[in-house]
Amino acid sequence: MILPLSFYQNPQVTEVAKMLLGKRLVTVIDGHRTAGIIVETEAYAGITDRACHAFGGRRTARTEIMYASGGVSYVYRCYGIHQLLNVVTNDAGVPDAVLIRAIEPDEGLTLMLQRRGMEQLLPMVTSGPGMLTQALGIGAAHNGLSLQTSAITIHETDVCPSQELIVATTRVGVAAAGDDAYLPYRFYLANNKYVSKRKGLPLRTPNS
DNA sequence: CAAACGATTTTCT
DNA sequence: GAAAATCGTTTGG
Secondary structure, eight states: OBOOHHHHTOSOHHHHHHHHTTOEEEEEETTEEEEEEEEEEEEEEGGGOTTSTTGGGOOOTTGGGGGSOSSBEEEEEETTTEEEEEEEESSTTOOEEEEEEEEEEEEOHHHHHHHHTOSSOOGGGTSSHHHHHHHHTOOGGGTTOBTTTSSEEEEOOSOOOOGGGEEEEOOTTOGGGGGGGGSOOEEEETTOTTSOOOOOSOOOOTTO
């Protein structure tokens, strides 16, 4: 069952980021279906979050889609090479989004390996935000699409990961965001092989 | 119009 | 572990 709009329109972007763990991300491209279970996400909290593209209310051609009502995709190119997939959340006018950082593949393995140029199944097939979009065939053409009716859809699953299994830590590659780089806005499933290896800044403890 | 810069991955040492 | 690859977006002149 496809997740309803109400799932995405939650005003708490960190809650959506956590709830996306364990959900099923599916793409159907040129009639070919590939899918995986989301195991790692990061929340980007709108205009008050220095690490967010829409920080300070910035509105450009690229970030415009972040201001849409929750439930659409935000795909952008990073480092000139990689496509990164985000899920836009919250109400129209509030530019919150969740970056999908890793999935555990569960359908269309052969095609995913082929797209990645790999011979055998290793976690490297989808254990990073740029890797999973390549494996799923997601590109610039998939920006701003509905996550309920387009080539990209996200589905409910039978299992809901227990809270104890969810690890919260700092986001990757956002050191320039000052204090906001220390926010525990990265979430992943403990002990999952497909979680990306990179690390953010050290997590600040209450007394540090 | 020119220049710097990434929410990364891969390759090489 | 370090550095290169690579280009659209953003920002400044």
